Amino acid sequence: xxxxxxxxxxxxxxxxxxxxxxxxxxxxxxxxxxxxxxxxxxxxxxxxxxxxxxxxxxxxxxxxxxxxxxxxxxxxxxxxxxxxxxxxxxxxxxxxxxxxxxxxxxxxxxxxxxxxxxxxxxxxxxxxxxxxxxxxxxxxxxxxxxxxxxxxxxxxxxxxxxxxx
Amino acid sequence: xxxxxxxxxxxxxxxxxxxxxxxxxxxxxxxxxxxxxxxxxxxxxxxxxxxxxxxxxxxxxxxxxxxxxxxxxxxxxxxxxxxxxxxxxxxxxxxxxxxxxxxxxxxxxxxxxxxxxxxxxxxxxxxxxxxxxxxxxxxxxxxxxxxxxxxxxxxxxxxxxxxxxxxxxxxxxxxxxxxxxxxxxxxxxxxxxxxxxxxxxxxxxxxxxxxxxxxxxxxxxxxxxxxxxxxxxxxxxxxxxxxxxxxxxxxxxxxxxxxxxxx
Numbered sequence: 001x002x003x004x005x006x007x008x009x010x011x012x013x014x015x016x017x018x019x020x021x022x023x024x025x026x027x028x029x030x031x032x033x034x035x036x037x038x039x040x041x042x043x044x045x046x047x048x049x050x051x052x053x054x055x056x057x058x059x060x061x062x063x064x065x066x067x068x069x070x071x072x073x074x075x076x077x078x079x080x081x082x083x084x085x086x087x088x089x090x091x092x093x094x095x096x097x098x099x100x101x102x103x104x105x106x107x108x109x110x111x112x113x114x115x116x117x118x119x120x121x122x123x124x125x126x127x128x129x130x131x132x133x134x135x136x137x138x139x140x141x142x143x144x145x146x147x148x149x150x151x152x153x154x155x156x157x158x159x160x161x162x163x164x165x
Numbered sequence: 166x167x168x169x170x171x172x173x174x175x176x177x178x179x180x181x182x183x184x185x186x187x188x189x190x191x192x193x194x195x196x197x198x199x200x201x202x203x204x205x206x207x208x209x210x211x212x213x214x215x216x217x218x219x220x221x222x223x224x225x226x227x228x229x230x231x232x233x234x235x236x237x238x239x240x241x242x243x244x245x246x247x248x249x250x251x252x253x254x255x256x257x258x259x260x261x262x263x264x265x266x267x268x269x270x271x272x273x274x275x276x277x278x279x280x281x282x283x284x285x286x287x288x289x290x291x292x293x294x295x296x297x298x299x300x301x302x303x304x305x306x307x308x309x310x311x312x313x314x315x316x317x318x319x320x321x322x323x324x325x326x327x328x329x330x331x332x333x334x335x336x337x338x339x340x341x342x343x344x345x346x347x348x349x350x351x352x353x354x355x356x357x358x359x360x361x362x363x364x365x366x367x368x369x370x371x372x373x374x375x376x377x378x379x380x381x382x383x384x385x386x387x388x389x390x391x392x393x394x395x396x397x398x399x400x401x402x403x404x405x406x407x408x409x410x411x412x413x414x415x416x417x418x419x420x421x422x423x424x425x426x427x428x
Contacts, residue, residue, distance in 0.1 A: 055303055056213020085217065086299035088306060139199035140314045141206040145307075149199060165306055 034093025127152035172353035178218030179257035185211030219243035248420035260343035273336035279311035323384025
């Protein structure tokens with residue numbers, strides 16, 4: 001026998017999605033990454049609006065699937081996942097909690113804000129390991145499209161920088 | 166009008182896909198790991214942009230077919246549009262299908278193309294068509310990095326060793342004849358620009374040229390002189406070089422051999 005649908009609220013969905021993590025950076029949730037745009041409850045159907053980080057990001061398909069699995073595991077069957085392109089995702093939407101999680105994971109969080117274009121200047125990116133600001137850019141593109149590769153000139157470790165977008 | 170919009174969307178999708186696929190040929194062959202990865206990431210951005218355009222084109226194609234009430238026509242998807250059309254149906258710019266050549270030639274191609282795309286997407290993000298403007302807004306952010314990365318390489322190579330300078334200049338000269346096509350609108354572009362859903366590409370030529378000249382100057386390279394008689398064109402209406410056929414043969418072979426296969 002099927003169990004009846006749970007009463008769906010925005011808080012409930014939010015709570016579930018706060019445990020859905022980016023598959024490539026498994027310390028940051030879809031909420032803290034800014035991928036989740038809106039939750040709308042319409043007649044006990046949850047409409048979940050998400051936006052891709054990069055056009056070609058392969059994580060998006062996995063994220064969509066994981067959201068579906070997380071909801072169904074909690075007994076929620078009436079939902080739609082809607083993909084929306086505009087307004088385009090920006091690193092400005094990464095929450096403070098998300099930034100701290102990136103740093104603790106060894107990825108330097110985005111410096112500067114996209115809306116004022118300050119990210120196009122030469123940025124001082126601090127090493128996430130030793131915190132030194134004596135670092136150098138190795139490549140604009142790192143292990144994934146969303147990251148650049150840096151090297152710390154003090155502790156000599158290479159590290160990923162989550163670049164402004 | 167609907168046909169023009171479909172052709173226009175396919176033109177943008179084909180540009181991104183063919184450019185992205187060509188660049189992806191560098192995967193595992195880059196001169197150093199970091200730059201190999203950079204090109205792979207740029208290729209991935211472009212293929213992602215292509216997917217967005219093809220998904221919208223598929224919607225448009227299916228609506229057109231409904232109108233014709235032709236049940237014989239199969240339903241279009243992003244995959245059928247990318248994998249099951251022939252060279253003659255592709256509307257990409259000729260520059261996107263050119264062989265990668267050496268590192269300088271690949272850089273030159275991306276330098277010209279991303280410089281163009283940057284201005285193009287800036288304008289397209291103001292389009293009256295919500296789907297096109299949304300894709301443009303998204304893609305513009307990615308192209309900002311492609312443009313900066315390729316410009317820096319032009320400067321590094323042009324203002325580098327005697328050999329790097331010579332090869333970078335050769336690459337710039339070699340691809341110059343392909344750049345005129347960027348600014349010569351096909352009929353469907355004229356229709357879409359008139360309806361304020363597309364971009365008037367002729368208006369972008371001067372600003373693009375100013376950018377390119379500026380970077381070449383910083384790179385201590387010379388801007389090629391226009392040769393009136395030698396301006397390649399045709400890609401936008403399906404007249405391609407033989408290079409595209411080989412590219413498609415490789416890219417499409419799996420779907421041609423095993424139609425509809427998934428993994």
